[in-house]
Amino acid sequence: MEELFNKLLQVNVRCKDCDERKANIRVAIELQLTTSPVHKKDLLVRLTDDADPYFLFRLSISEEDFQSLKVQQGLLIDFSSFPQKFIDLLNLCMSEQESDSPRFLLQLLCQAPALDSSATFSVVETNAFKHLNHLSLRLLQGTDKEIKDYLVVCLSSLKGEKQTLEIKLKKTEDDLSRQLSYTQQ
Amino acid sequence: MEELFNKLLQVNVRCKDCDERKANIRVAIELQLTTSPVHKKDLLVRLTDDADPYFLFRLSISEEDFQSLKVQQGLLIDFSSFPQKFIDLLNLCMSEQESDSPRFLLQLLCQAPALDSSATFSVVETNAFKHLNHLSLRLLQGTDKEIKDYLVVCLSSLKGEKQTLEIKLKKTEDDLSRQLSYTQQ
Numbered sequence: 001m002e003e004l005f006n007k008l009l010q011v012n013v014r015c016k017d018c019d020e021r022k023a024n025i026r027v028a029i030e031l032q033l034t035t036s037p038v039h040k041k042d043l044l045v046r047l048t049d050d051a052d053p054y055f056l057f058r059l060s061i062s063e064e065d066f067q068s069l070k071v072q073q074g075l076l077i078d079f080s081s082f083p084q085k086f087i088d089l090l091n092l093c094m095s096e097q098e099s100d101s102p103r104f105l106l107q108l109l110c111q112a113p114a115l116d117s118s119a120t121f122s123v124v125e126t127n128a129f130k131h132l133n134h135l136s137l138r139l140l141q142g143t144d145k146e147i148k149d150y151l152v153v154c155l156s157s158l159k160g161e162k163q164t165l166e167i168k169l170k171k172t173e174d175d176l177s178r179q180l181s182y183t184q185q
Numbered sequence: 186m187e188e189l190f191n192k193l194l195q196v197n198v199r200c201k202d203c204d205e206r207k208a209n210i211r212v213a214i215e216l217q218l219t220t221s222p223v224h225k226k227d228l229l230v231r232l233t234d235d236a237d238p239y240f241l242f243r244l245s246i247s248e249e250d251f252q253s254l255k256v257q258q259g260l261l262i263d264f265s266s267f268p269q270k271f272i273d274l275l276n277l278c279m280s281e282q283e284s285d286s287p288r289f290l291l292q293l294l295c296q297a298p299a300l301d302s303s304a305t306f307s308v309v310e311t312n313a314f315k316h317l318n319h320l321s322l323r324l325l326q327g328t329d330k331e332i333k334d335y336l337v338v339c340l341s342s343l344k345g346e347k348q349t350l351e352i353k354l355k356k357t358e359d360d361l362s363r364q365l366s367y368t369q370q
Contacts, residue, residue: 169350
């Protein structure tokens with residue numbers, strides 16, 4: 001597994017029957033290598049919300065999936081250049097997210113949960129004339145197992161961060177008491 | 186939900202085809218109140234392993250379940266006194282766990298995963314003559330959803346602990362720099 005991108009991005013989230021809201025969504029892009037039964041690369045796109053551990057939407061794109069996506073959305077690039085192009089678009093959205101009228105923005109349109117557990121994630125450019133859809137990906141809501149596995153990774157990295165903090169705190173306290181005893185001499 | 190007990194206890198874990206091992210297992214006992222559709226109290230027993238986020242065995246005991254358990258294991262107490270009696274037994278095991286030949290100990294016997302995903306959790310007294318089984322509960326392995334929900338709770342409490350550490354570190358650093366500037370004057 002190779003992580004290509006992992007950033008907190010502002011996304012306009014719209015659910016059926018709900019007002020649009022701006023949310024900080026973590027967008028991760030990973031390249032997954034499988035060697036068995038055949039050697040292949042899949043691109044994994046994952047949207048999570050640091051504030052809501054139950055929020056997880058994902059999509060795995062194989063080289064074959066990409067061919068349909070390419071035809072369907074009129075893309076002019078091949079599978080190997082797709083990840084970088086997608087990341088460029090995400091960075092473009094990020095660079096504009098502080099602006100009052102961003103030219104590029106990210107949208108997540110969720111289906112009504114009763115109907116379907118999918119959501120459409122889009123990179124949209126707004127010019128004076130219209131909204132231009134640069135890319136639209138249909139993500140599926142994570143299953144209990146996928147959310148569980150994701151939470152295990154979060155828990156383990158959080159444990160590591162906590163341990164680092166404990167070590168730093170111990171060191172700072174030692175420094176403090178050393179300085180204090182030095183002063184009192 | 187009312188938490189009655191939550192401690193790390195030493196448990197002898199034995200799986201079919203595996204050597205017995207001593208493990209530190211977190212045993213939690215909770216009282217769950219349901220008001221709808223009927224008003225009832227269930228006792229929830231949960232075993233987890235802080236080192237293995239995928240390990241979760243649980244059992245929910247309703248008042249009706251307890252009646253069968255009472256008959257089956259010849260218990261002389263009623264449902265309302267059961268939690269405290271169970272906790273007394275757990276504390277007894279805990280007080281003996283440092284001993285070379287503990288009189289009371291906890292056992293977890295796991296079924297072969299392919300056959301069944303249950304495990305039997307027992308409080309066993311060993312005297313000069315025999316092993317006496319004080320209580321045996323058949324726990325079920327957590328489903329993906331149950332493990333997911335449990336991990337969300339762990340994640341949230343770990344986030345809180347991390348935040349407390351960050352505040353403490355900040356305060357210690359401030360103290361240190363104040364002491365330093367005071368010394369240099």
